Amino acid sequence: xxxxxxxxxxxxxxxxxxxxxxxxxxxxxxxxxxxxxxxxxxxxxxxxxxxxxxxxxxxxxxxxxxxxxxxxxxxxxxxxxxxxxxxxxxxxxxxxxxxxxxxxxxxxxxxxxxxxxxxxxxxxxxxxxxxxxxxxxxxxxxxxxxxxxxxxxxxxxxxxxxxxxxxxxxxxxxxxxxxxxxxxxxxxxxxxxxxxxxxxxxxxxxxxxxxxxxxxxxxxxxxxxxxxxxxxxxxxxxxxxxxxxxxxxxxxxxxxxxxxxxxxxxxxxxxxxxxxxxxxxxxxxxxxxxxxxxxxxxxxxxxxxxxxxxxxxxxxxxxxxxxxxxxxxxxxxxxxxxxxxxxxxxxxxxxxxxxxxxxxxxxxxxxxxxxxxxxxxxxxxxxxxxxxxxxxxxxxx
Amino acid sequence: xxxxxxxxxxxxxxxxxxxxxxxxxxxxxxxxxxxxxxxxxxxxxxxxxxxxxxxxxxxxxxxxxxxxxxxxxxxxxxxxxxxxxxxxxxxxxxxxxxxxxxxxxxxxxxxxxxxxxxxxxxxxxxxxxxxxxxxxxxxxxxxxxxxxxxxxxxxxxxxxxxxxxxxxxxxxxxxxxxxxxxxxxxxx
Numbered sequence: 001x002x003x004x005x006x007x008x009x010x011x012x013x014x015x016x017x018x019x020x021x022x023x024x025x026x027x028x029x030x031x032x033x034x035x036x037x038x039x040x041x042x043x044x045x046x047x048x049x050x051x052x053x054x055x056x057x058x059x060x061x062x063x064x065x066x067x068x069x070x071x072x073x074x075x076x077x078x079x080x081x082x083x084x085x086x087x088x089x090x091x092x093x094x095x096x097x098x099x100x101x102x103x104x105x106x107x108x109x110x111x112x113x114x115x116x117x118x119x120x121x122x123x124x125x126x127x128x129x130x131x132x133x134x135x136x137x138x139x140x141x142x143x144x145x146x147x148x149x150x151x152x153x154x155x156x157x158x159x160x161x162x163x164x165x166x167x168x169x170x171x172x173x174x175x176x177x178x179x180x181x182x183x184x185x186x187x188x189x190x191x192x193x194x195x196x197x198x199x200x201x202x203x204x205x206x207x208x209x210x211x212x213x214x215x216x217x218x219x220x221x222x223x224x225x226x227x228x229x230x231x232x233x234x235x236x237x238x239x240x241x242x243x244x245x246x247x248x249x250x251x252x253x254x255x256x257x258x259x260x261x262x263x264x265x266x267x268x269x270x271x272x273x274x275x276x277x278x279x280x281x282x283x284x285x286x287x288x289x290x291x292x293x294x295x296x297x298x299x300x301x302x303x304x305x306x307x308x309x310x311x312x313x314x315x316x317x318x319x320x321x322x323x324x325x326x327x328x329x330x331x332x333x334x335x336x337x338x339x340x341x342x343x344x345x346x347x348x349x350x351x352x353x354x355x356x357x358x359x360x361x362x363x364x365x366x367x368x369x370x371x372x373x374x375x376x377x378x379x380x381x382x383x384x385x386x387x388x389x390x391x392x393x394x395x396x397x
Numbered sequence: 398x399x400x401x402x403x404x405x406x407x408x409x410x411x412x413x414x415x416x417x418x419x420x421x422x423x424x425x426x427x428x429x430x431x432x433x434x435x436x437x438x439x440x441x442x443x444x445x446x447x448x449x450x451x452x453x454x455x456x457x458x459x460x461x462x463x464x465x466x467x468x469x470x471x472x473x474x475x476x477x478x479x480x481x482x483x484x485x486x487x488x489x490x491x492x493x494x495x496x497x498x499x500x501x502x503x504x505x506x507x508x509x510x511x512x513x514x515x516x517x518x519x520x521x522x523x524x525x526x527x528x529x530x531x532x533x534x535x536x537x538x539x540x541x542x543x544x545x546x547x548x549x550x551x552x553x554x555x556x557x558x559x560x561x562x563x564x565x566x567x568x569x570x571x572x573x574x575x576x577x578x579x580x581x582x583x584x585x
Contacts, residue, residue: 006553012472064556065470067463075471304472 007057011065011078014058015085015308019225021051022085023314024161026221026284027150029092030214031120031175032099033277034113040175041099043151043158044092051089058082074302077294081228081305084287088221091283098273106270109277111200112210118218118344119197120150120177121187127170129191137165142375145185146342147178148314161313181339203260209253210277216246217281219357220288222346222373226316227295229309235371236292238347238356246285253278316346316371317379322387323366333360341385342378347371411555415562422566426451426573433577442510443580446527449502450576453495454534455568458542459561461491465546466556476547488539495535503528522583530572530579537571538564 025047032040062079066072098105113120125131131139141147151160153173160175168174176186180197187194199207220242227235257274264271295301309316321327327335338344348355348362349369355362364370372382430437430447437443464487468474473483507524511517545560554560 008476008551008553010470010472010475015472061470065467067467071467302471307472 009057009061011058011061011075012304012308012311014054014061015078015082015304016311018051018054018058018082018085019309019312020161020314021047021054022088022221023312024150025051025089025092026218027120027177028160028175029095029280030113031122031150032096033105034110034120035122036099036105037122038099039153039158040151041096043160044096045100047160048089048093048096051086055082055086073299077297077299078302078304080294081291084224084291087287087290088284091280091287094283095277095280098276103273103276104267104270106267106274107200108203108207109210109274111202112207113214114197115199115207115211116214117179118177118215119180119183120175121183121194122173122175123187123190123192123194125168125170125172125174126191129170130189131168131186131191132170133167135165135167136162139168140377141176141178141182141186141342143342143378143381145178145182145340146338146344146374146378147176147182147186148375149174149176151175179338179344181336182342185339203256206253206256206260206274209249209256210274213246213249213253213278213281215357216242216249217284217288219346220246220285221291222316223356223371224288224291225309226318226346226371226373227292228301228305229316230318231295231301231306233295233298234354235347236295238354239288239292242356243285243289246282250278250282313375314373315376315379316373317383318369318371319379319383319386321364321366321368321370325366325387326385327364328366329363331361331363332358335364337372337382341374341381343372343374343382345370345372411558415559419562419566422563423569426566426569429570429573429577433580436577436580440523440580442506442513442523443576445509446506446576447573450527450531450534451569451572453498453502454531454538454572455565457491457495457498457535458538458564458568460494461487461539462542462546462560462564463556465543466549466560469546469550476550478543484543488543491539492535495532499528499531499535502531526579526583527576530575533579534568534571534575537575538568541567541571 025044028040028047029044031037032044059079059082062075066075097103136149141149149162149166149168151158151174152162152166152168153159154169154171174190176183178186184194220239223235223239223242227233227239254275257271257278261268261271332345345358346356347370348358348364349371350365350367370386372379374382433443465474465484468483468487469476474481474487503524506527507520510520510523515523542560542564545563546556548554549556549560
């Protein structure tokens with residue numbers, strides 16, 4: 001690789017960009033699989049090589065920055081996290097390879113990706129619709145309906161990451177992600193009918209396993225970053241638990257796939273794509289594990305972590321629900337936090353108990369500590385209504 | 398490829414321009430001192446003051462420069478003057494550090510001038526003049542250090558090979574100039 005030209009960028013800035021890129025690239029890889037889109041696969045590969053460059057640069061800057069043993073110890077932690085982000089992007093590159101190498105994608109993969117909590121959808125903006133001519137800054141999609149625009153296709157070229165103030169135009173194609181509720185609204189805004197989320201009934205067990213694996217690997221990464229930001233070994237231990245849960249599903253998914261292969265004795269390449277996907281998701285979960293390793297090792301965390309993560313696009317924040325908040329004693333389903341303020345509840349901490357990725361029937365209680373993921377504005381809104389102040393969040397800016 | 402990193406040619410190539418600049422700066426410091434030969438003759442103690450003021454000034458600012466370039470690369474400081482908690486803390490620490498050391502040396506100069514037979518009042522003024530000169534020199538050098546650290550980061554120059562040599566040379570000029578101005582003011 002040709003060494004890139006020197007640009008004055010600090011380790012902190014680079015780490016933020018690596019986190020943002022790794023978040024983005026995972027979703028784009030899933031989008032590429034869902035739509036069997038060669039163009040999106042190409043975009044994933046482009047971002048993957050950008051990630052290599054970032055990794056190279058962060059190594060250089062870290063090497064220059066270390067001046068004594070103690071500082072160097074802390075910096076190895078930063079490099080370990082950076083490598084994890086790069087490992088995530090490499091795993092997505094493998095997913096994209098399934099498309100670009102024209103390995104058939106098994107339909108159960110698409111079903112599983114559709115069944116996961118977070119929906120990823122490609123849509124086109126109709127002329128004269130509510131999105132036509134609007135900038136993302138004024139639309140504030142993440143904090144109102146929990147929808148993020150991941151990539152824009154204009155003049156036959158996919159662009160990602162999308163600038164915060166990017167202008168949307170008619171005939172643009174978008175890749176967006178968000179909760180089902182928000183996805184419905186964005187379709188209305190774009191003036192295009194939503195393709196029904198028909199999830200095939202084939203191989204229900206395998207599909208559910210794969211869907212669960214995708215959710216768990218996403219959450220493992222989010223929680224890994226939050227453990228780093230909060231310096232919390234507790235949250236780090238949760239990531240370990242999630243990884244164990246993931247491994248169980250992974251094991252079952254492999255067995256089920258192999259069983260099908262043994263029974264059907266056909267579509268072997270398509271069945272292979274399931275294993276490839278499982279392997280990529282496993283690499284992502286392993287990357288989360290190597291992030292929390294930095295926290296669990298108990299080497300003092302570098303202050304740059306908290307800053308870098310709080311400056312990233314999707315923020316993670318710990319908010320206490322105070323008595324008197326409108327959230328108290330309501331179920332998550334009723335509150336629809338994801339669809340209305342754009343925050344996704346990762347963990348509820350109640351006393352000594354942790355509820356990881358709580359379901360819709362879980363009620364919030366006073367004095368619960370909630371770890372949420374969302375946009376800066378969304379989290380700000382959430383805090384206000386929780387009557388609480390965020391600890392160590394991006395909202396300090 | 399691996400050889401070039403340590404090759405004689407590269408070491409010389411990187412160091413010569415900086416060293417020549419440093420030689421010119423330090424030489425001017427010497428010339429400034431020489432131009433004041435007459436005043437120095439009346440108070441030879443000034444000559445004793447030059448190494449401490451330059452030495453301490455340069456050391457304190459080299460430490461600052463080194464810390465700043467690390468902080469810039471890791472990203473706890475951004476390359477701009479302005480409100481930044483960590484930058485402010487570093488500057489404060491440098492002030493406090495030099496304040497302590499210069500109070501100590503000032504007192505020693507007070508004692509020295511008393512011993513060499515200068516009266517109490519004049520010894521006191523000499524002490525204050527030295528102290529003020531050293532603080533002024535630190536101020537100027539510190540500003541240059543911060544600026545140089547920012548520049549070395551923006552341009553990707555080696556902080557050890559560029560910032561520190563230039564800082565120490567600027568420190569020499571600042572030290573000598575401030576010392577002579579202070580002595581002029583008290584009328585030596």
